[in-house]
Amino acid sequence: MKTAIILAAGSGTKMWPFAEVRPKAMIPVANRPIVWHQVELLEGLGFENIIIVGGSKAEQIRHCFRKDTHVKVVQTQPDKGTAFSLLSAKPLVQDSAFLVLYGDTLLDGADVERMIARFEAGPYEALALVDPLKEELPQDWICCTLSEDKLDQIMGHPRRPFTHRFCAFAFADTFWPYVETNSGLFTHVQVGTMPPLEGFLEMSVADYLQEGNVVPAVEAKGLFLDLDKPWHILTANQRVAKLQCDRLTDHILGEGASIHPSAAIDGFVKLGKGSIIGRNVVIKGNVIVGDHTTIENGAILGGNNMIGDHTYIGNYCQVSAGSVIGHKCIVTHCAEISGMIMDVVHLSHYLEFYGIIGSHTDLGAATVCGTLRYDDRYTMHRVKGRREYPREHANASYMGDYARTGVNAILMPGCKVGIYSIVGAGVIVEEDLPNRTSIYQKQELVRREWGPEQYGW
Structure with missing residues (x-):
C-alpha cells in the first residue's frame, strides 16, 4: 500500500x-x-x-x-x-x-x-x-x-x-x-x-x-x-508538545546556538540554528526552540514548551508549562501566557492571557483574561447554537486572527473574539464578539470647577 x-x-x-x-x-x-x-x-x-x-x-x-x-x-x-x-x-x-x-x-x-x-x-x-x-x-x-x-x-x-x-x-x-x-x-x-x-x-x-x-x-x-472545537486545539498542542519534549535526554544545540551560564535549566533544551538562551533565564523542564530565537533577561518557562523560529521571549515574562509559542512572536515586559499563540503575535506590558491567540494579533498593555469564575464552575459555550460544556479549557479565552485589544481590556472566561476585530481600551468582553467588529467604551464625564477654594483658601 x-x-x-x-x-x-x-x-x-x-x-x-x-x-x-x-x-x-x-x-x-x-x-x-x-x-x-x-x-x-x-x-x-x-x-x-x-x-x-x-x-x-x-x-x-x-x-x-x-x-x-x-x-x-x-x-x-x-x-x-x-x-x-x-x-x-x-x-x-x-x-x-x-x-x-x-x-x-x-x-x-x-x-x-x-x-x-x-x-x-x-x-x-x-x-x-x-x-x-x-x-x-x-x-x-x-x-x-x-x-x-x-x-x-x-x-x-x-x-x-x-x-x-x-x-x-x-x-x-x-x-x-x-x-x-x-x-x-x-x-x-x-x-x-x-x-x-x-x-x-x-x-x-x-x-x-x-x-x-x-x-x-x-x-x-x-x-x-x-x-x-476550539478547546481541542489547546489539548492537542499541550499533548504533542509534551510528547516531543519528553524525547529529549540531553541538550541539543544547533549551529551557532548557545546557553548563557547564568541560565537555570532544570531539564533539557533543544535549540535550533542561531538560537540563544541568555542571562538569568529559568526553565523548569524540557523545551524545544526553533531557529534564530532569543530567550533572555529573566524569562521564565514552565517546561514542555515549544517555541517557533525568529521569536523573542524576554524581560521577565512568564510562559506556563505546556504552552506553545509560534514563529516571529514577541513575548516581553512581564507578559504572562498560558496556552498557545500562533505566528506573529505581540504580547507585552504586564498582560495576562490563557487560551489561544490567532496569528498577526497584538494585545494592548495590561490586557487580561478571566480564568476563574466566582461560582468556581466552568463556562458554557455555544457552538453553532448548541450548548457545549468542555471538559478542558472551558474558561480559556479565544482570540481570532488579525485581532487587537487596547490597554486594560478584559476578556471574561470562555469568550471568543472573531477575526479582524478590535476590543477597545477598558472594554470588558462578556460574550462572543463576531468577526469584523470593533467594540469600545463610550464614557460619560462629569465636569465642575475646582481650585484652591475647595481647600479653604
Missing part, C-alpha cells in the same frame, strides 16, 4: 474563529499544521502517493506542500461530505488498496502500522481504525460498536452508549462502488436525531455492513486526537 488520501475539505465552522482565514487542517499544532503531522507520519511509513482533498481554501494546503513531490492537492466542493471528497481523489489513485485519513486528526504511527498489517493480512475490502470513546460523549461523534474485533453497528451521534469513534480506514479498490453510490444522507441515526444533508464516508461503510460484509476493526492504543 503506497497511496493515502487525507480528507480536508470541511469548512470547520465549529472551530470558529480559527478556521476563518485557514483550512481547518492548517490549524497549527506544535507550530506545524495538523495535516503536516499526517504527511510526516505517512512519509515515514513509506507512502509515496499522498493525496490531500481540500475545500474552499485548498490553495493554502497546496502552498504548504509545494516542494513535496509525494503530495498532490485536489480541490472539491466544501461541506458536501467526506464520501464525495474521497471520490474527488479517485482519478489519482492507481493502487489496488489505499489508506484514508481525516484532515483534522492526529494519530500514532504505530497504530497506523498495525492497521495496515491487519489489512494486508486479509484479504479485506474495508478495515477501520477506531478509538475508544472513554470520556467522550457519543452524541458528538459518528460512533460504532465492535464484536470480536469487527464492526458491529454504526450510528450517527447516538444518545445511548456506543463504544468507539472512527480514526481512519483502509480500502481495496473494489470498495469504490459503495462510495460512488453514497446517498448524501446519513440514515443510521436514532429517532429524533436530525442528520445534515451531507455524504459521510461512514454511511458508505454502513451500507457495506448492511449487505452482510465484514469490516475488521483495529483499536487505537496510542495518541488519537480529533480536533473539532
Whole structure:
C-alpha cells in the first residue's frame, strides 16, 4: 500500500474563529499544521502517493506542500461530505488498496502500522481504525460498536452508549462502488436525531455492513486526537508538545546556538540554528526552540514548551508549562501566557492571557483574561447554537486572527473574539464578539470647577 488520501475539505465552522482565514487542517499544532503531522507520519511509513482533498481554501494546503513531490492537492466542493471528497481523489489513485485519513486528526504511527498489517493480512475490502470513546460523549461523534474485533453497528451521534469513534480506514479498490453510490444522507441515526444533508464516508461503510460484509476493526492504543472545537486545539498542542519534549535526554544545540551560564535549566533544551538562551533565564523542564530565537533577561518557562523560529521571549515574562509559542512572536515586559499563540503575535506590558491567540494579533498593555469564575464552575459555550460544556479549557479565552485589544481590556472566561476585530481600551468582553467588529467604551464625564477654594483658601 503506497497511496493515502487525507480528507480536508470541511469548512470547520465549529472551530470558529480559527478556521476563518485557514483550512481547518492548517490549524497549527506544535507550530506545524495538523495535516503536516499526517504527511510526516505517512512519509515515514513509506507512502509515496499522498493525496490531500481540500475545500474552499485548498490553495493554502497546496502552498504548504509545494516542494513535496509525494503530495498532490485536489480541490472539491466544501461541506458536501467526506464520501464525495474521497471520490474527488479517485482519478489519482492507481493502487489496488489505499489508506484514508481525516484532515483534522492526529494519530500514532504505530497504530497506523498495525492497521495496515491487519489489512494486508486479509484479504479485506474495508478495515477501520477506531478509538475508544472513554470520556467522550457519543452524541458528538459518528460512533460504532465492535464484536470480536469487527464492526458491529454504526450510528450517527447516538444518545445511548456506543463504544468507539472512527480514526481512519483502509480500502481495496473494489470498495469504490459503495462510495460512488453514497446517498448524501446519513440514515443510521436514532429517532429524533436530525442528520445534515451531507455524504459521510461512514454511511458508505454502513451500507457495506448492511449487505452482510465484514469490516475488521483495529483499536487505537496510542495518541488519537480529533480536533473539532476550539478547546481541542489547546489539548492537542499541550499533548504533542509534551510528547516531543519528553524525547529529549540531553541538550541539543544547533549551529551557532548557545546557553548563557547564568541560565537555570532544570531539564533539557533543544535549540535550533542561531538560537540563544541568555542571562538569568529559568526553565523548569524540557523545551524545544526553533531557529534564530532569543530567550533572555529573566524569562521564565514552565517546561514542555515549544517555541517557533525568529521569536523573542524576554524581560521577565512568564510562559506556563505546556504552552506553545509560534514563529516571529514577541513575548516581553512581564507578559504572562498560558496556552498557545500562533505566528506573529505581540504580547507585552504586564498582560495576562490563557487560551489561544490567532496569528498577526497584538494585545494592548495590561490586557487580561478571566480564568476563574466566582461560582468556581466552568463556562458554557455555544457552538453553532448548541450548548457545549468542555471538559478542558472551558474558561480559556479565544482570540481570532488579525485581532487587537487596547490597554486594560478584559476578556471574561470562555469568550471568543472573531477575526479582524478590535476590543477597545477598558472594554470588558462578556460574550462572543463576531468577526469584523470593533467594540469600545463610550464614557460619560462629569465636569465642575475646582481650585484652591475647595481647600479653604
